[in-house]
Amino acid sequence: MNDTLKKIKSGIDLSIVIPIYNERESIEKLYKKLDEALSRINLKYEVLLIDDGSVDDTFNELLKVHRRNKLFKIIRFRKNFGQTSAISAGFSYAEGEVVVTLDADLQNDPRDIPVLLEKLNEGYDIVSGWRRNRKDKAVTRRFPSIIANKIISKLTGVHLHDYGCTLKVYKKEVVKNINLYGEMHRYIPAIASGIGVKVAEVPVMHHSRRYGKSKYGVSRTIKVILDIITLKFLLSYSQSPIQIFGLVGLFSGAVGFIMTSYLIIMRLFFNQSLADRPLFILSIFMIFIGVQLITIGLLAEVLIRVYHKVQNRSTYVIKDIIS
Ligand code: UDP
Ligand code: MG
Numbered sequence: 001m002n003d004t005l006k007k008i009k010s011g012i013d014l015s016i017v018i019p020i021y022n023e024r025e026s027i028e029k030l031y032k033k034l035d036e037a038l039s040r041i042n043l044k045y046e047v048l049l050i051d052d053g054s055v056d057d058t059f060n061e062l063l064k065v066h067r068r069n070k071l072f073k074i075i076r077f078r079k080n081f082g083q084t085s086a087i088s089a090g091f092s093y094a095e096g097e098v099v100v101t102l103d104a105d106l107q108n109d110p111r112d113i114p115v116l117l118e119k120l121n122e123g124y125d126i127v128s129g130w131r132r133n134r135k136d137k138a139v140t141r142r143f144p145s146i147i148a149n150k151i152i153s154k155l156t157g158v159h160l161h162d163y164g165c166t167l168k169v170y171k172k173e174v175v176k177n178i179n180l181y182g183e184m185h186r187y188i189p190a191i192a193s194g195i196g197v198k199v200a201e202v203p204v205m206h207h208s209r210r211y212g213k214s215k216y217g218v219s220r221t222i223k224v225i226l227d228i229i230t231l232k233f234l235l236s237y238s239q240s241p242i243q244i245f246g247l248v249g250l251f252s253g254a255v256g257f258i259m260t261s262y263l264i265i266m267r268l269f270f271n272q273s274l275a276d277r278p279l280f281i282l283s284i285f286m287i288f289i290g291v292q293l294i295t296i297g298l299l300a301e302v303l304i305r306v307y308h309k310v311q312n313r314s315t316y317v318i319k320d321i322i323s
Helices: 002-010 024-040 058-068 083-093 110-120 138-156 172-176 184-195 220-237 242-269 278-310
Strands: 014-020 045-051 072-077 098-101 126-131 168-171 199-204 318-322
Touching: 014 024, 014 083, 024 045, 024 058, 024 110, 045 058, 045 083, 058 072, 072 083, 083 098, 083 184, 098 110, 098 172, 110 126, 110 168, 110 199, 126 184, 138 184, 138 220, 168 172, 168 184, 172 184, 184 199, 184 220, 220 242, 242 278
Parallel strands: 014 045, 014 098, 045 072, 126 199
Antiparallel strands: 072 318, 098 168, 126 168
């Protein structure tokens, strides 16, 4: 009875979300592979093809797919907003009880979807693909990724070998309750840990890129470092930013106060001159920084209250929706 009710509500079991940017040559093959994999599993599905402002022939290729099979729907962005925005749009429009994300470039394999679903059915909220045999460049991509995965796992407490794998499956409640910004789609399992989730990891296939170009290079490493700082901050202190800013501010202010007191005693009772002492400048700096940090903490406290009120703003603008 419960199951029937659920079906009436949405009618769709599985939504497949695919971010696509200039992948013209892959679309036709992607369709064939998906169609084959999906026809094997007996589920009602939809495929959301998010054209992230492609400037090649991608959109026309997607239209061909849609004409062949109306379960393949297209969401087309006005311009390139980035993979995170594309995935975020997919999450908003997905109607399925379970949502799958997948790359369009054929590096992920749709045949893995049933494997991930099976794991999800064991009672997880997210099942993440692990490209155990990753087919990308070692120095610029695989090596930095190993380190990044270790750091993210350690800092967030969600231990995964491969955060960067787009092939993941999510329960609907997860994708409907998180907001993604910047390039944060890589850290969804960590972000979702903020709402309390059970995460599993399953090895998946990975193929080297046959068509088009990777949209990312070694410059991503620096971005990832900054993202990790943001992530740690949001996960640990976004509810009470004064706890971190204020702590450092109090420390700095206290040290500055002790040093200033010492200098005043030296000046008043031992007649030492202050003008040529570096400690004098340092002590004033530390008091100053202390006051500033505490003030920033208070401002952040105000911001966080506003943030929670306006969270529903999206990070993308849609050109058209074809369904
Ligand atoms: N992508 C996107 N918008 C972007 C960059 C990438 O939608 O601005 C898509 C891209 O078409 C692909 C997926 O995101 O389907 C992953 O990108 P890519 O294969 O370049 O990343 P890599 O596998 O090299 O990490
Ligand atoms: Mg790729």
